[in-house]
Amino acid sequence: MKRRTALKAAVAASAIVWAGAAFAADPIIVGAVAPKTGGLAGGSVVTHWPNIQLWAGEVNARGGLNVGGEMRLVEVIEYDDQTNPAETIKAITRLATQDNADIILAPYSTGLNIAAAPIMDKLGFPQITSTAATDQVGELSKQFPNMYFLLGSSSALANGAVNVMAEMRDKGEIGSRIAMVNVADAFGIELAAVAKPSFEAAGFEIVYETSYPLGTQDLSPIMKAAKAAEPDAFVAWSYPPDTFGLTEQAMIEDLNVKVFYTAVATAFPAYSAVFGPAAEGVMGIGGVNNGSADFLDYAARHEAATGQKPDYWASGMMYASLQILEQSIEASGTLDMAVINQYIKDHSFETVMGTIDFDENNNNASYWTVGQWQGGEFRGIASTGRDGAVAPVLKNGWK
Amino acid sequence: MDIIITGLLLGGTYALIATGLNLQYGVARIMNLANGEMLVVGGFTAFALYTGAGISPVLTLFIVAPIAYALNWAIYRVMLRPLVKRAKSRGMLEQESILTTFGLSFTMVGLMLWIFGGSYFKYSFLARPFVLFGDNYGLNRIVAFLCAVIICGVLYLWLNHSRAGMAIRAVAVSPESARLVGIDVPKLSAHAFAIGGAVTAMGGAVISTFLTLDASTGVIFTMKALIIVIMGGVGDIRGTIIAALILGVGETLVASLINPGLTLAAAYGMFILILLFRPQGLFGRKPT
Numbered sequence: 001m002k003r004r005t006a007l008k009a010a011v012a013a014s015a016i017v018w019a020g021a022a023f024a025a026d027p028i029i030v031g032a033v034a035p036k037t038g039g040l041a042g043g044s045v046v047t048h049w050p051n052i053q054l055w056a057g058e059v060n061a062r063g064g065l066n067v068g069g070e071m072r073l074v075e076v077i078e079y080d081d082q083t084n085p086a087e088t089i090k091a092i093t094r095l096a097t098q099d100n101a102d103i104i105l106a107p108y109s110t111g112l113n114i115a116a117a118p119i120m121d122k123l124g125f126p127q128i129t130s131t132a133a134t135d136q137v138g139e140l141s142k143q144f145p146n147m148y149f150l151l152g153s154s155s156a157l158a159n160g161a162v163n164v165m166a167e168m169r170d171k172g173e174i175g176s177r178i179a180m181v182n183v184a185d186a187f188g189i190e191l192a193a194v195a196k197p198s199f200e201a202a203g204f205e206i207v208y209e210t211s212y213p214l215g216t217q218d219l220s221p222i223m224k225a226a227k228a229a230e231p232d233a234f235v236a237w238s239y240p241p242d243t244f245g246l247t248e249q250a251m252i253e254d255l256n257v258k259v260f261y262t263a264v265a266t267a268f269p270a271y272s273a274v275f276g277p278a279a280e281g282v283m284g285i286g287g288v289n290n291g292s293a294d295f296l297d298y299a300a301r302h303e304a305a306t307g308q309k310p311d312y313w314a315s316g317m318m319y320a321s322l323q324i325l326e327q328s329i330e331a332s333g334t335l336d337m338a339v340i341n342q343y344i345k346d347h348s349f350e351t352v353m354g355t356i357d358f359d360e361n362n363n364n365a366s367y368w369t370v371g372q373w374q375g376g377e378f379r380g381i382a383s384t385g386r387d388g389a390v391a392p393v394l395k396n397g398w399k
Numbered sequence: 400m401d402i403i404i405t406g407l408l409l410g411g412t413y414a415l416i417a418t419g420l421n422l423q424y425g426v427a428r429i430m431n432l433a434n435g436e437m438l439v440v441g442g443f444t445a446f447a448l449y450t451g452a453g454i455s456p457v458l459t460l461f462i463v464a465p466i467a468y469a470l471n472w473a474i475y476r477v478m479l480r481p482l483v484k485r486a487k488s489r490g491m492l493e494q495e496s497i498l499t500t501f502g503l504s505f506t507m508v509g510l511m512l513w514i515f516g517g518s519y520f521k522y523s524f525l526a527r528p529f530v531l532f533g534d535n536y537g538l539n540r541i542v543a544f545l546c547a548v549i550i551c552g553v554l555y556l557w558l559n560h561s562r563a564g565m566a567i568r569a570v571a572v573s574p575e576s577a578r579l580v581g582i583d584v585p586k587l588s589a590h591a592f593a594i595g596g597a598v599t600a601m602g603g604a605v606i607s608t609f610l611t612l613d614a615s616t617g618v619i620f621t622m623k624a625l626i627i628v629i630m631g632g633v634g635d636i637r638g639t640i641i642a643a644l645i646l647g648v649g650e651t652l653v654a655s656l657i658n659p660g661l662t663l664a665a666a667y668g669m670f671i672l673i674l675l676f677r678p679q680g681l682f683g684r685k686p687t
Contacts, residue, residue, distance in 0.1 A: 035517075036512060036517055037508060037509075037512060037517065037614065037615050038615055039615065041512075041517035041518075041613060041614070041615055042517060042518050042519040042613040042615075044517070045516055045517040045518045046518055181659075184660055210658060210659050210660065211659070211660045212654075212659040212660060212662070213660060213662065213663045215616075215619050216659065216662060217409065217412065217610060217623075218405070218408075218409045218412075218647075218650070218651065218654075220405050220536075220537070220540075221402075221405060221651055221654035221655040221659060222654070222659050224401065224405075224534075224655070225655065240519050240611065241519070241610070241611040241616075244519070244521045244611040245609075245610070245611065248523070248526045248537070248609065249537070251526050251527075251528075252526060252527065252528045252535055252536070252537040252538075253528065253535050254528055254535065265519070268519075270518070270519065270521065274521050274522055274523050275523060276523070
């Protein structure tokens with residue numbers, strides 16, 4: 001589905017305001033492919049699409065991007081890939097051949113980004129992924145030298161959670177009994193496989209462990225069994241529907257744990273909107289520095305431009321990926337992708353998530369791994385080298 | 400004990416998902432693949448009214464039902480009636496209605512995306528423990544089960560103890576003979592299709608109190624409903640209800656005693672067993 005008309009109108013409107021240099025130059029065609037339907041649409045409309053809308057609006061309000069002294073507006077062409085890798089590849093090809101896109105943005109999620117890597121590499125576009133968490137960063141960046149990673153590795157995300165709990169246990173705040181469940185999908189299986197030996201190596205005892213299929217309609221048997229195992233901490237490598245479902249079941253069963261951790265969607269603003277005060281103390285994957293003025297300013301602009309708050313994990317990284325592109329284009333003064341790629345590798349970038357400097361594997365080595373709902377905000381409590389972490393608190397009931 | 404109750408609660412949910420499809424398929428002969436989308440529409444309405452105006456999802460049922468009835472009646476008249484008219488055999492009607500409603504499901508997903516956006520819809524309604532025989536159950540699931548009992552019960556009584564219900568059953572058994580005894584088959588089929596849609600949308604409103612929905616989740620419910628309707632026997636409400644309860648208890652038994660990862664396998668395993676040994680479904684009639 002193509003949504004060109006509305007954007008064209010917006011471009012035309014800003015062109016009138018910014019008459020002069022902007023009139024003469026052709027717009028920069030920015031291609032965007034991500035789910036609007038299918039299994040991952042619920043995540044991408046929170047994390048991915050609003051940032052593109054925000055960024056394009058801001059750039060055009062400024063009069064466009066400065067490419068070698070010429071101010072050029074951006075025109076975004078959007079395609080829905082239906083959460084289907086084959087459609088992602090088709091849409092990228094179409095953007096390059098039919099729409100003559102000057103830039104194509106990285107798609108959404110780990111799976112779709114890996115599926116798109118060969119075609120993005122062949123076309124030479126930088127693929128700055130902000131929603132891909134994988135342990136194959138080294139292999140992927142070797143094979144696809146223009147693929148960059150902002151969100152971190154799945155091992156670090158899982159081990160971040162293990163370390164937070166190990167520290168709490170060493171302080172005597174929690175015991176060592178862990179109940180761990182995961183969604184039977186690539187993401188959940190990979191993180192559970194990393195976390196299990198890490199928990200055991202850290203001296204934890206896994207008293208309940210299971211997996212459940214994606215789309216399970218009744219999670220109460222799982223929560224009943226987990227409760228019966230009397231854990232001190234509950235950990236779920238979960239996807240959005242089950243993150244909500246498991247939390248609700250924990251409230252119903254009155255699961256009495258000191259640490260309650262769920263993965264994807266815990267950092268969504270909707271999580272606290274749904275559960276209110278019961279969300280207090282829940283830990284989840286991701287996190288941001290809520291004390292950073294840059295982030296707070298970004299969050300306010302995001303809400304003003306799109307009518308919704310950014311999530312407290314990958315949203316900021318998605319926006320950062322657009323800032324990196326913008327800074328590279330303006331600083332190198334060209335749309336030649338080979339030059340842009342070299343610029344990205346050689347420089348560091350100031351973004352809403354702090355300074356980002358890719359290492360030799362095109363990896364952003366500092367990112368948030370664990371956050372926690374504290375006082376109505378999801379705050380980062382552990383990272384691999386970001387500033388602004390707050391201390392974790394104990395989960396205290398579900399009222 | 401708690402396994403049985405949890406299973407029955409889940410079975411009640413499944414009955415809500417499948418009863419509407421049974422009416423549509425059993426009586427109107429429309430294999431409605433957009434059934435799940437109608438359910439999500441009901442859920443979204445409940446979400447919008449609860450978060451926007453604070454209207455309880457239970458009250459929403461009374462708003463959703465007439466609207467969904469009218470909507471489904473219109474769908475039947477505009478989209479499906481021409482197919483019924485030109486179909487030369489039941490097989491041909493099934494084939495064409497599957498294709499048409501498959502298309503309809505995409506249209507509905509598109510419309511919902513346009514109106515509601517693609518994000519997840521979840522709200523907290525009665526997410527409180529309810530103690531029964533010393534175990535905790537979600538109060539929202541108990542309420543959903545009671546709604547299922549009431550909706551299915553009323554439907555069953557109406558079908559079996561009213562004149563209109565008897566006429567509908569007659570159409571389910573044999574549309575040709577029903578015509579001979581003076582039953583207006585086209586009108587009743589539209590009626591049955593619309594009631595089926597209304598029941599499904601009410602089910603969606605109830606289910607939204609404890610499940611997370613998004614515009615694309617409909618297909619999951621369509622699949623479940625298909626399994627249950629075929630297991631229970633086409634055109635028989637009792638069969639659907641019993642198949643839903645069996646499926647609910649069966650899945651919960653497997654999840655609690657063996658492994659939650661095997662619930663899907665268990666559901667399809669039961670489905671295959673019934674297809675092998677009773678291809679017409681639990682309460683279905685053998686084709687003559």
